[in-house]
Amino acid sequence: MTHARVALFEAPDEKLTVVDVQVGPLAEDEIRIRVAGVGICHTDLTALRGGVPLPLPAVVGHEASGIVEEVGAEVTTLVPGDHVVVSFDSCRTCTQCTSGRPAYCELFAALNYFGTRLDGSTTMSRDGEPVHGNWFGQSSFGTHAVASVRNAVKVDESLPLQLLGPLGCSLQTGAGTVMRVLRAKPGQSIAVFGLGAVGLSALMAAKALGCTPIIAIDPNPERLNLATELGATHTLDPNAIDDIAWAVTDISANGVDFSVDAVGLESVVQQALAVLRSPGICATLGLQGLENDIVIDQGHLLLGRTLTGVIEGDVDPHQFIPQLVDLWKKGQFPFDKLIETYTLPEINEALAAAAAGSVIKPVIVFD
Numbered sequence: 008m009t010h011a012r013v014a015l016f017e018a019p020d021e022k023l024t025v026v027d028v029q030v031g032p033l034a035e036d037e038i039r040i041r042v043a044g045v046g047i048c049h050t051d052l053t054a055l056r057g058g059v060p061l062p063l064p065a066v067v068g069h070e071a072s073g074i075v076e077e078v079g080a081e082v083t084t085l086v087p088g089d090h091v092v093v094s095f096d097s098c099r100t101c102t103q104c105t106s107g108r109p110a111y112c113e114l115f116a117a118l119n120y121f122g123t124r125l126d127g128s129t130t131m132s133r134d135g136e137p138v139h140g141n142w143f144g145q146s147s148f149g150t151h152a153v154a155s156v157r158n159a160v161k162v163d164e165s166l167p168l169q170l171l172g173p174l175g176c177s178l179q180t181g182a183g184t185v186m187r188v189l190r191a192k193p194g195q196s197i198a199v200f201g202l203g204a205v206g207l208s209a210l211m212a213a214k215a216l217g218c219t220p221i222i223a224i225d226p227n228p229e230r231l232n233l234a235t236e237l238g239a240t241h242t243l244d245p246n247a248i249d250d251i252a253w254a255v256t257d258i259s260a261n262g263v264d265f266s267v268d269a270v271g272l273e274s275v276v277q278q279a280l281a282v283l284r285s286p287g288i289c290a291t292l293g294l295q296g297l298e299n300d301i302v303i304d305q306g307h308l309l310l311g312r313t314l315t316g317v318i319e320g321d322v323d324p325h326q327f328i329p330q331l332v333d334l335w336k337k338g339q340f341p342f343d344k345l346i347e348t349y350t351l352p353e354i355n356e357a358l359a360a361a362a363a364g365s366v367i368k369p370v371i372v373f374d
């Protein structure tokens with residue numbers, strides 16, 4: 008049993024409170040990490056609004072990096088001292104996991120959203136009462152987190168550990184969608200709607216793959232400037248343009264090969280479909296809640312167009328995070344440009360900045 012200082016989530020729409028909790032003992036397949044950094048992802052904000060049926064009190068946070076402090080009895084692949092990035096959890100044994108698609112693990116919801124281990128126990132407690140952890144198999148808004156050996160990816164100790172956590176969710180979601188789902192090739196065209204961490208990661212991946220043109224669409228002028236710096240060939244402000252589809256075909260005749268919707272609003276999904284050439288693929292990634300009806304034109308889809316949803320970039324983090332690290336080392340995935348750091352006592356400020364969009368990727372860092 009050890010202690011952790013965490014940002015406790017006690018009620019929807021209330022500020023988190025920084026308190027001490029007890030952690031452990033570890034189950035046989037678990038590890039405890041000392042958190043070096045943890046990103047704030049929009050799915051955390053959705054949970055903090057009460058948009059996910061997570062039992063409370065709980066600790067959220069699911070983009071951690073850190074150093075392994077202790078491992079459970081059956082853990083053989085990690086040892087104390089290892090540097091890790093912690094991604095989403097998956098069972099590693101079901102049909103989807105064994106075919107390389109753990110983002111569609113048959114136990115995904117139970118392992119990532121329910122706030123307990125599969126046996127109903129919790130990884131943390133406070134004054135003898137359960138504190139719900141296991142959020143994305145980690146609950147890492149704190150100094151220490153319990154993860155499983157399945158979702159911790161070992162990384163090289165020479166890397167800037169504090170900044171690596173977002174590779175485990177938002178960055179792999181955007182990049183994985185372009186590299187592993189759309190499988191874009193050099194010279195193919197792409198439009199990216201919504202320039203948060205997910206959209207900008209999709210854009211950086213498209214640039215790394217040699218896509219052109221790369222059209223970035225967002226109402227925020229600072230983000231359009233950053234998109235240009237990161238490789239966008241064209242930028243569009245939807246508030247300044249009546250017809251996005253027309254503007255895109257003006258840049259890329261007949262439309263684009265691929266579009267990525269990193270917003271999730273009906274109007275944006277409709278635009279992301281409207282800009283496609285025939286055939287073409289639109290990937291929708293933005294989460295606006297578990298129920299989000301949209302109307303689309305079947306006549307438009309019939310022309311060989313595809314609309315697909317993607318979770319976590321449909322990647323296996325154990326393979327994909329090392330690839331993103333290699334791209335970063337070559338200067339082709341400069342995700343550090345999206346990050347601003349905060350300390351744990353500043354977490355409510357960091358959450359507000361993420362919600363307002365004034366910071367693309369806040370990361371809480373620890374000494």
Ligand SMILES: [Zn+2]
Nearest residue numbers: 098101104112
């Ligand atoms: Zn599985």
Ligand SMILES: [Zn+2]
Nearest residue numbers: 048050176177
């Ligand atoms: Zn996330």
